[in-house]
Amino acid sequence: MPKAYAYVRWSTAEQGEEGRDSHDRQTTPLQAFTEATGVPVVETVIDKGISAFRGANARFGQLKGLLDRIENGEIERGDYIIVESIDRLTRQKLTDSVDLIQSILKKGVRLHTVFDNKTYSYDDPTRDLETLILVGVIAKRAHEESDTKSKRLKSAWVKKRDAAESSVIGKRCPYGFEYDEKAKTFVIVEEEAAEIRHIFRLLKHVGVLECIKTINQYSKRRWTRTSVLHLINNRSPIGALRLQRRKENGGRELDRYVPGYFPKIVEESDFDAVIAAMKTRSTGQGKGRRTKHHFNIFRNAIQCHEHKCGMIFNLQKISGKYYAYLVCANRAERVCECNNRIRFDLVFGTFLAFIEQLNQNRYVDERTDKKREDFTWFSQDQYKQMDTVNDAFSRFFSVRDTSAPKEEIRARKALLSTEKNTLEMLEASLAQFDGLIPKTFIKRVADTEARITDLESEIQKLEGALAIESESIKITTTKDIIELYETEDGRLKLNTFIVSRGITFAVGWNKETNRVHLTAKLKDDEKTSLSIAYGFHYTEPLSPFGIADLSHVIK
Structure with missing residues (x-):
């Protein structure tokens, strides 16, 4: 006897909260399906807060597990996958959406949409064209809706991001700060900031794990390796706001940092010194067993x-x-x-x-x-x-006389400035091309970008090392x-x-x-x-x- 597996999805966490109708709307018709067909719904698979616009649910969501079970035969030929509508499964581009649905149907598994009470399958070859057209039209419409929504959100985010350069764009803030409603600005929470300053003092000399062992003996929060590294990556201790942008595959990447968004808890020199010290330790330098309380x-x-x-x-x-x-x-x-x-x-x-x-x-x-x-x-x-x-x-x-390392830093900054000017000229030339761009030109741009990245890394390391050596x-x-x-x-x-x-x-x-x-x-x-x-x-x-x-x- 065939079995049915229901798939339920909503895009944001808020849609699944109590009082919202995403869950009930998608699960209520399941009983009616069983009554009409006699096929029991043996399992309901839920993807909470996962978008289908770029296929995240099919790559690492619960849908991936469902697709794997179809592929290995655990969900058998003649069984049903029940969804509210096609857009619960996919909102990707037309070809990607059709490929996903075809991968289900080709295994002999039927797809039933309760919204329009339609069942798609390979049981009747004469309806292949009809199935393809219906699926294509619905998938195309779902993708266009999501694409329009994405562009609107992106436009709104770009405006919000640019506004961060001159104003507060949200009241949420990282550990060490709070939003002052009266002053309409962020202020330092001294108790929390004291922990952060202590962390940076320790990280100049010891690793992250050793650092959190010390801090957690008295801290207000429970520090972990992840939270300490996040503190460094978001750069909030030196007052910066980390802005991200969405990638094509649905993930996120760094857009830029907005300096001066928060008040400073630590100075840039101390921040750079910590990064330099951590890089030194990661290369294997400074090995050796540490003594209790660092007596040695x-x-x-x-x-x-x-x-x-x-x-x-x-x-x-x-x-x-x-x-x-x-x-x-x-x-x-x-x-x-x-x-x-x-x-x-x-x-x-x-x-x-x-x-x-x-x-x-x-x-x-x-x-x-x-x-x-x-x-x-x-x-x-x-x-x-x-x-x-x-x-x-x-x-x-x-x-100490620091003229030599300072001169080395100045020399590298001069090289960095030259490379950046070169890149600007290359990008200006790139805009003039009409047609195929030569591979040699693309390689030159890539090489220049690589040199810029290397120089920026070298400068940061030199400045951090100088900060450590200059500590009195x-x-x-x-x-x-x-x-x-x-x-x-x-x-x-x-x-x-x-x-x-x-x-x-x-x-x-x-x-x-x-x-x-x-x-x-x-x-x-x-x-x-x-x-x-x-x-x-x-x-x-x-x-x-x-x-x-x-x-x-x-x-």
Whole structure:
């Protein structure tokens, strides 16, 4: 016995709401069909809020599942597909609509429309022409109606989109803002904006997943990877409105951004810095296990002096107190039997001593050889080495010279301007063609567009990297470093500074003398290095710097 399958569809979510008639209008006649034919309706398939204008329902809606079941024979020859009218199935162009309906009928499945009580099938070959004409006329009319509606909506949207350049086009707004009815403008919701600012501070140093773990400990909303990436893609934190346009296949794509539509929550420099940092992490740079609360400020910047391999940060609890260690990665993996397992406090103290001596060297009046003769820590050759290393640490003491990267950005912007002018001239020439456009001309336009895209990407990356490197850390004494280390944000800043400046450390420990040897190098200048050896009182290694150890932080 044949069976019937009803297909119900409405285009917008609102049409399916309670009180609207889309559902009832399409399902009420089903009982009458069964009474008239004796064929039971065994299933009703519903596509909610899916358009048939460009065939979305047939590509990924519930209709696709129905068509697949017809194709594989689950819905058999002689069964019925019941719809209110042809336009419930398709509103595509005539040829596409006819192809879809033919794909149903050719399998021997009948199509019944309750609106005009007609049944279409291949049972009677003499009615093929009539079926084709009727289906074609109805499908053509449905497509033209949808096309007219689409053009009207598009025209209205274009006007609304253009209005966004000078006025508010809707009261809905992203997280961090609300619409002030009295002032007729958007204002910042400080509680929400504080979360967004914290997200951008974290993303300069850590990945998205690490970021949301921290934020969700206190946030008003539940942040996810998708919501954080959406925050970046829509650019609302820097005040931009993201406008989209509908593609031919029914999807959406970026139209343009309207700057200044919302008030700014973060600055463009911070926004670009985050994008640059995320791209750096996505290329595989900056790998390595992060420690709890980011205690290891030397992550990706320290290695075993003997084996030239990384150092692993370990925590050990003894008598209720946590002790941190840096361990040679080869030793940890049983590749070697070296004794390079150094208490983190000792390495941190040596780092403080290193910075202290660099700082004192810096403030020798005018850094003259005459003044330096009064100091006995280093030889004159070592002082020259120190100057180079000290430049790498200049962010601790002064504003870094950013003229070189700025000049590189200016050069690329000049190239970008030239390419854009070239594209404008090519497009003007394109408008003059009458007939077939030469392939060489099309290739030239495509190549120019590709170069523009590449240059824009390079400029964004350079500006973001410059923003990260230009981020200031106000330090005048070792006490400032200790205070930074006492906060998680401060530890992240210290680690980012060291890594972004290309500074690496090699560390070793003489157990007999209890002295730590620390050598600083620059990745782009391996010939330049500076070493320091420092001895400690093991129970209170940081007492020369005003604290006993780091147990008040690492716990």
